[in-house]
Amino acid sequence: MQSSRRRPTLATVAASAGVSVATVSKVLNGRSDVAPDTRRRVQSLLVEHGYAGRPAHRSPAMVELQVSGDLCAYSTEIIKGTLEAGAEAGVPVVITNVKGEPPSGDAWAHGLTAGGWQAMILLTDEANRRQLASLTRAGLPVVVVNPINPPPAPVTSIGATNFAGGITATDHLLALGHRRIACLGGPADAASSQARVHGYRAAMENAGVPVLPGYVRSAGFCYPDGLREGARLLDVEPRPTAVFAASDEIALALIQVARERGLRVPDDLSVVGFDDTEIATMTSPPLTTVRQPLREMGIVALRTALRLAAGETVESRHIELATELVVRSSSLAV
Incomplete structure (x- = not known):
């Protein structure tokens, strides 16, 4: 006798987890902007319900740019460069703005790789070492842009002179x-x-x-x-x-x-x-x-992330771009 049980949907899983359908979709796609406890609960219910989503038709590479804290003129310039390089390479770039403690943990990192992300770019004052360790164990290439302090090996960073x-x-x-x-x-x-x-x-x-x-x-x-x-x-x-x-x-x-x-x-x-x-x-x-060169940092970060995702070896673990003086009117000879 044929089972009358209907195929589970995202709405079914969302109702069981007490979250929105959008949140379940984010978990399925490996997005980082989901609280760790919520992610684990949703992942468990996806297995419990036997949910099998539609086959994903993914681009050859997808990159996430994670920005910590409030957006400002400084971060906006780097974002512009990253998006510009992504458009040139035909690579989708997803921007996530994280406030507070950034996501970490092996389940989170493996969720990203399972969701099709090929690399992660972090724009943050101080890269979270737990997060970096999780991403490294998952084999996901990471590039940190202009960190206050150099991240640990084998993470690549982009900075200025x-x-x-x-x-x-x-x-x-x-x-x-x-x-x-x-x-x-x-x-x-x-x-x-x-x-x-x-x-x-x-x-x-x-x-x-x-x-x-x-x-x-x-x-x-x-x-x-x-x-x-x-x-x-x-x-x-x-x-x-x-x-x-x-x-x-x-x-x-x-x-x-x-x-x-x-x-x-x-x-x-x-x-x-x-x-x-x-x-x-x-x-x-x-x-x-x-x-x-903030916009250029974003460009180099995206290109470097794609090289790492393709299994290439970069020449240096820390790349510095040149600075230059721009003279305007706030300085005057005495």
Whole structure:
């Protein structure tokens, strides 16, 4: 006698799990934006119900770009580059914005490979080591873009020449005749910020110009950090006539602090940033800054991820792209 039991559907599984059909679909497709407990519950019910989805007609490669935290001008430029390279290669790129603890675990990582993902690109301040370990064990190639600190082997990372950028910014201010030059750095424990500050110190030392007490401060890379530490920096006596800031955001915050104190930029205080995001051209005056090739980083990350997915060996585990100075109106000769 033929069984009258109907073939289970996504809706059946979703109802049993207490989630939406879209969530079940995400689990089936290996999407990372599903909570680990929910993913395990759905995967268990898929097996229990004997669900067999339609055969997937997948592209030769699918890549996920996982962005941690709030989107900003900095991350948007990298996203644009990744999408541009994906379109050129004919590869779908799925962007996932993760807030809080990123997904990890072997079940999650194997779900990605089962869902057809060929590589993962992470745009994050600090790559989660548990997540990286899970992806490595699943055999899924990973590329981390501009990490604060280098990820462990065998993960590949894309960055910029931070040390050279720090030298270039400081040399520019020295060439304008400034001698009381301060540095507003990023997080003290971030390798990228340390390299920028070391570049500043190297340029000052090469020029025989002393770094005065209190002239180097660690902040963060975001606007509120620049407001707080910028105010403290401008309290130092003698007050600096120029500042190299480790990001565009803290440079703009410093300009705001200077204005609140009646200082004119660049007449009373020259400011140089780092990144060259869109906001550098929107401020008044437009910001002199070290251009970090953000869009190109996204392009190189996607191309590198595809090479790794194809089983190729990349020449270097860490790839650095060159920075360059973009002179605008926030810096002036003394």
